[in-house]
Amino acid sequence: MRLTTKGRYAVTAMLDLAFHSQIKPVTLTEIAARQTISLSYLEQLFARLRRAGMVKGVRGPGGGYTLCGEAGEINIADIIAAVDEQVDATKCGGEANCQKHQACLTHDLWVGLSDQIREYLKSITLGELIEKHHVKEVAQRQAEDVQHIIELHRINEVNAELA
Numbered sequence: 001m002r003l004t005t006k007g008r009y010a011v012t013a014m015l016d017l018a019f020h021s022q023i024k025p026v027t028l029t030e031i032a033a034r035q036t037i038s039l040s041y042l043e044q045l046f047a048r049l050r051r052a053g054m055v056k057g058v059r060g061p062g063g064g065y066t067l068c069g070e071a072g073e074i075n076i077a078d079i080i081a082a083v084d085e086q087v088d089a090t091k092c093g094g095e096a097n098c099q100k101h102q103a104c105l106t107h108d109l110w111v112g113l114s115d116q117i118r119e120y121l122k123s124i125t126l127g128e129l130i131e132k133h134h135v136k137e138v139a140q141r142q143a144e145d146v147q148h149i150i151e152l153h154r155i156n157e158v159n160a161e162l163a
Contacts, residue, residue: 007085018071018126025064034142052082072127089113
């Protein structure tokens with residue numbers, strides 16, 4: 001099964017955005033801090049998500065990103081596809097050239113598994129995920145953790161200025 005960090009991070013970032021942009025646009029810096037994902041990596045992912053029409057940037061003070069549509073209209077498979085990620089359980093990338101340029105004995109099995117995974121991911125939307133109690137708890141905990149770290153940095157900066 002080939003789902004790299006690119007696909008995982010894109011889904012995680014989009015879920016974070018779906019949860020937090022209900023109030024105001026969300027900056028990539030905020031997502032990076034809450035999800036411990038590199039800011040430069042998020043910038044690359046969001047460029048692809050923007051081209052796919054899934055997110056839009058809001059400029060100016062208080063700017064950031066928001067979803068282009070409703071969270072209930074964006075499925076997980078589309079997010080993964082938007083960042084050029086493949087959900088594929090075959091070792092040949094679905095090309096049927098896994099054994100001496102021909103399909104291997106189990107090729108159809110792995111193609112079927114890939115199809116099942118893709119259908120499963122198509123059946124789940126960001127809207128469904130942000131309504132899950134556990135997701136809400138985790139999102140709130142992450143926001144609190146990041147806020148606590150920001151406050152500690154401010155205290156350290158003030159102490160450094162006073163010294």
